[in-house]
Amino acid sequence: MALSVCSATFLNTGTINCAPLMEYADKIIFVPTFAADGTRNKIANNAIFTQVALQALIDHADPTKRWYPTPQIDNLSGERAASTFQTGSSGRRYKVKKGVRSYAFEVMNMWGMNQAAYESFACADMSVFIVDSKGALIGMDAATDDTYRYPIRISKDSMDVILGMPTPEAVVKIMISFEFDDREKDSLLRIMEYVPAVMTANVAEAEGLDAVYSTMISNTTTQFVVDLYAVHNGGSLQKVPIVGLLVTDFYDVRGGANSKAYNVTDSSAIALTSVTESATIPGRYTGVYGAQTSGTIATADVIRLTPVKTQRDFTAVVSNTMAVS
Amino acid sequence: MKIGNISFNLDSIRGISKEDFIQRYQGQLDGIDISEAYEKLQTELNKTEEKPEEKQIKTPKKK
Numbered sequence: 001m002a003l004s005v006c007s008a009t010f011l012n013t014g015t016i017n018c019a020p021l022m023e024y025a026d027k028i029i030f031v032p033t034f035a036a037d038g039t040r041n042k043i044a045n046n047a048i049f050t051q052v053a054l055q056a057l058i059d060h061a062d063p064t065k066r067w068y069p070t071p072q073i074d075n076l077s078g079e080r081a082a083s084t085f086q087t088g089s090s091g092r093r094y095k096v097k098k099g100v101r102s103y104a105f106e107v108m109n110m111w112g113m114n115q116a117a118y119e120s121f122a123c124a125d126m127s128v129f130i131v132d133s134k135g136a137l138i139g140m141d142a143a144t145d146d147t148y149r150y151p152i153r154i155s156k157d158s159m160d161v162i163l164g165m166p167t168p169e170a171v172v173k174i175m176i177s178f179e180f181d182d183r184e185k186d187s188l189l190r191i192m193e194y195v196p197a198v199m200t201a202n203v204a205e206a207e208g209l210d211a212v213y214s215t216m217i218s219n220t221t222t223q224f225v226v227d228l229y230a231v232h233n234g235g236s237l238q239k240v241p242i243v244g245l246l247v248t249d250f251y252d253v254r255g256g257a258n259s260k261a262y263n264v265t266d267s268s269a270i271a272l273t274s275v276t277e278s279a280t281i282p283g284r285y286t287g288v289y290g291a292q293t294s295g296t297i298a299t300a301d302v303i304r305l306t307p308v309k310t311q312r313d314f315t316a317v318v319s320n321t322m323a324v325s
Numbered sequence: 326m327k328i329g330n331i332s333f334n335l336d337s338i339r340g341i342s343k344e345d346f347i348q349r350y351q352g353q354l355d356g357i358d359i360s361e362a363y364e365k366l367q368t369e370l371n372k373t374e375e376k377p378e379e380k381q382i383k384t385p386k387k388k
Contacts, residue, residue, distance in 0.1 A: 247332040259336070271334065272334055276330060279330050290337035290338070
C-alpha cells in the first residue's frame with residue numbers, strides 16, 4: 001500500500017530544552033495586513049528587532065505601515081471552535097474543516113474616541129501581533145520561509161468593538177472581538193522572546209500615537225503663532241496642549257530638513273530662526289521666519305507647518321495650512 | 326539650542342545684533358534675563374563657528 005502524500009512528510013516530535021513558551025496575551029498590536037503599495041507588512045526574523053525599529057513602525061508616516069498598540073488588555077479569551085466532521089451512515093467520521101478561532105479581550109478605562117480608533121480597523125484588512133505577559137512578540141511564520149515574521153491575519157469583517165458602560169461594580173471599557181483568518185494555522189505561530197539575542201524592543205511598553213491638531217492664531221510675513229493640542233473625550237474645551245517642541249522639530253516636509261516651514265504658494269522651504277514656546281499659554285508656539293535663500297514671504301502666501309516628534313501624529317497639523325495676512 | 330523657552334536655529338540667527346535680539350524677543354523669553362540670553366547665544370555661536378584648520382608646522386629633526 002502506497003503512503004499518502006501527507007504521511008510522506010512526517011515531522012519529528014523531539015523537544016528542545018528550554019524552548020520558549022507562549023504566555024497569556026498582555027497587549028495586542030494591530031497592523032494593517034497590507035501597505036498601500038500592496039506589500040504585506042512584516043518584520044525581518046533574521047536580525048535583532050530593536051527599540052529603534054519598533055519606534056519607527058509606531059511613528060511611521062504611512063498609516064498603512066504603522067503599528068497600533070493597545071494598552072494592556074484584560075479578560076482575554078481565544079478559543080478555537082470544535083472542528084466540523086461529517087458522520088457517515090457507517091458511524092465513521094470525516095473531518096470537514098477546523099473550527100474558527102475567536103479572540104476577545106477588554107481594554108479598561110477606554111471609551112468614546114478610543115472606541116472610534118478601534119472601529120476604524122474593523123472594515124480594513126487588519127492583522128495582529130500578540131505581546132505576551134513576558135514581553136515576547138507572537139506572530140506567524142510563512143509555511144515555507146522563516147525569514148520574516150508576519151502579524152496574524154484577522155478574518156475581514158469579523159471585528160466588533162462594543163462599549164461596556166460603567167456600573168457601580170465595573171469601570172468603563174471597550175470590548176473587542178474578532179476571528180482569526182482560517183488560513184492562519186496554529187502550528188505556524190512563532191515567538192520572538194524579549195532577550196538581547198532576539199529582540200531588544202520593549203513591545204510590552206509600546207503605545208500608540210496621539211493625534212495632534214492645530215489652531216493658527218496668526219501668520220504674518222515675519223512669524224506664525226500656532227496652538228498645538230490633542231483632544232480627548234472632554235471635547236474642544238479640554239484640549240491637551242502639546243508642549244516641549246523645539247525649532248528642530250519643525251520640518252519643511254516629513255523626511256526633509258529641520259528648522260523649516262514651507263511656503264505652499266512658492267513651493268519653497270522657509271528657514272525658521274527660532275521657535276518660542278509660550279510661558280503663559282501651554283502648547284502655543286511662535287515661529288520667527290529667517291532670511292530666505294530663495295523667494296520671499298508675501299501676504300496671501302499659504303504656509304504649512306510639519307512638526308515631527310516621536311509618539312505624535314501631526315497629520316492634521318500639516319493639513320491645516322494658513323495664509324499670511 | 327534652547328535658552329529658556331526659546332529654541333534657536335543657530336544657522337539662521339547667526340549675526341543678529343544685541344539690539345535686534347532684544348527687540349525681537351523682548352517679553353517672550355522666560356526664566357532668563359534677555360541680555361544674559363544674548364551672551365549665551367553668542368557663546369554658542371562662537372563655539373560652532375567654523376575655525377580654519379591650524380597648519381601643522383613640522384620642525385626638521387636634528388641629525
